[in-house]
Amino acid sequence: MDKARDHCGVFGVFNHPDAARLTYFGLHALQHRGQESAGIVTSVYDETKGRKVMPIVKDFGLVLDVFDDEDVFEDTLVGDSAIGHTRYSTSGSATNPANVQPFVVHDREGHFALAHNGNLSNARAIRERLVERGTLFSSSSDTELILHLAAQSQENGPVARMVDALRQCEGAFSLVILTDDALIAARDPSGFRPLALGRLPAAEGRQHPGWVVASETCAFDIIGAEYVRDVEPGEILVIDRESLERATPEGTEFNGVCMPSPLGVSQCVFEYVYFSRPDSKVFGATVDKVRRKMGKRLAWDAPVPAIKKGQGKRPIVMAVPDSSNTAAIGYVSESNKRGRRCKLDIGLIRNHYVGRTFIAPGQSTREQRVRTKFNPVAGVLKDRIVVMVDDSIVRGTTAQQLVKMVREAGAAEVHFRSASPPVMWPCFYGMDFPSRAELAANKHGSVDAIAEWLGVDSLGYLSVEGMMEAVEEAHDSADRYCHACFSGEYPVPVETGVVKEENDW
Template identity: 60%
Template structure:
């Protein structure tokens, strides 16, 4: 509904816990922001009557709370002491195909196997064509299914060897949770695009896209899964309190490239990703924004009797706006951080009102202004990003109705000019406002109706992130710079190969 990019998925897994499926449910609830179209859980246990392992599964379209709205699901269906879960967001063309809802589950010659995937395989089209020539039938349009086919077609002897064989053939961005009859396997691609963390609760290991999923269940964060690491959790790992790790080599000529946009927008501020708290990074982005664009260099008509106000576009830019205001105050630029926009948290992404016809009306169902705060003041709006610019225009129009003295728009990231091929959904280049106007800031400002517009520089973004988190790993800035760290097939069509 809103003019923001979307992450494709959130994943969670837990091994050897009496409440495995229930804890997975809570973990998915904490990761709801990473995928809001469908949710699913697969568990595993040994069925004494059948004399074999079974993998019950429950998944459907909808939010986690609606998909798992019956407590009987956990008592009667999702038995077992190990489980994986998945939240999904997909491309619109294939979002209503139930075959694409994850986790995927199969039974093949070496037993049961279930998988949840966050990311996008950059060599998916090549792999799909190979399997088609071999006569393989596909049940979904998801590139995740390709991983299952690679495992089942491997000529290696053991299941673990087959999984490693498959992983060495895929390229791009991927974090995986794989559940076998006796193991939980967590995988992060060699470039480390997407976040994945390892935790522990009651002596049981757990993995999740973000650490906020650990907080909701009372698990302790241990560390991040390293780029290229394949962590195997089984009874032996539990006994020695140390999972076994294998490592995948990055593509030749590439290096670790953690997605910097996870810090800018996607991840929850209470999560730790890539080794640092998101809230801390966002405050740093706001501080860097203040250094590059201090308030005293922005205002056209400052009112000596009224402090300019800094407001955020809730909720993802709240902490960046705080950082911006505090850094200005520290530098002697008198301003006030205030609440000028109120967000209606009871409106979901799929909300449709009777007779609703315009994007403007959708924005008005989501936000409202606090007129007493805005009227007669110079307003500095801080947002994390501008994509198409349509929502920004409607927000500015709403703020104009509250009679501010002037409106300036600051963005705590550089202009988005390129699509993402590593697990995020951005519009086509023609729809990106910064690309349409060839990065002309004055033209973009006129388009969204503000007195001025300023972006954080690409150099400032990296500087702010590295100051708060001097990670030994690099960052991917492709959506801002067009520098893709891993080769991509620009001819891949989303309708043909859904990204999940």
């Protein structure tokens, strides 16, 4: 499908006897962030070996597929701390089993397990430096680089060595790290990717509560955890037995290290546009609220077409399900307030049982794949002026097919509205955008040219200014966000060779 691909989802639990099972449910809630593979690792004392071990289960597929044997939570994934990962590859081969996370290594001071969301913008330089030292790699993922940096650090103690490793990394990373005795949560200094801290009620027989970290707060809801706060940009938060003793109800007195960024905070605004679930709280604001604000701003930047004399019925506004549903609600609400009368309706039905790897028997055309996932409601669309609202336009190929389907269903006019600005630049901080040449806004040029290619009567986008105003209305500030994919303003330098090679500028 024609969307920017999700990055990854990370989840961690500390001090709960059912840590692996809670992680399983947390990953299920984060499945939208990555559907290629999933994995869980725990830390437990092995009496026969007389030391801590880290059993791991991971494989290609959805969470439900990888963990389809319930016995694994009784026999293998035991212990009261765990981390998990759902993956969509933005770097590293998607078909190499060695790239499936979490990664686990054993060195002179015990175990490290790591799950990573994001991309290191200086990965090439780090890899070349490690190769010169004779480092051998088992994967092509930049996540492995962090583990090698930690393993080769001259600092004492696993936490100090991980801090040393992260200080050498640039770009985007939200990490959950499991050692033999601690759970570590870390965000890069710019804070590109979200990471939240939550608290579980103390388990039966335990004095202290359990603690969880996750990419999105929707993963807390499924296990009954309470959102406490975000892990701050540049913060390395250490949760161990000692910190449990002194943690306040707010959970702010864990051991931690701060890595301030001289470039400032640059949280990814595309989390609000598309990636995160609307029921999550991300970067301190509810995603649903931000998307509704974006829809309202869109009603000003790209209004509903005025009804011509004699046309009669007001236009229908329909969302391209499901990520644009809330933006469409805001768009209709504001449009009617402005006197641009319109009606919200359901014009497309999405088949939720089509997996990402679906192959149409005997036919692999894009049109067939789109028709397998979406179907128009002809009774709603026939003879009506239709305004389609989507969260974004990336390549535009799916939007083109959807417009064709809506016209074939009998729509009198078809207008298209994007609840975000034109996507014009690739991302190097953990999103998988296509090359610039493939982006509709670059490939076809002007808005009118894109509209003609899509086959619509009109096309309108939310402006960058309107998008950031919507974020500011829902939040306390809009100056802490990265919008490079819309504006080309990259807040953290990117390796020049990577830009040229991967995107053929």
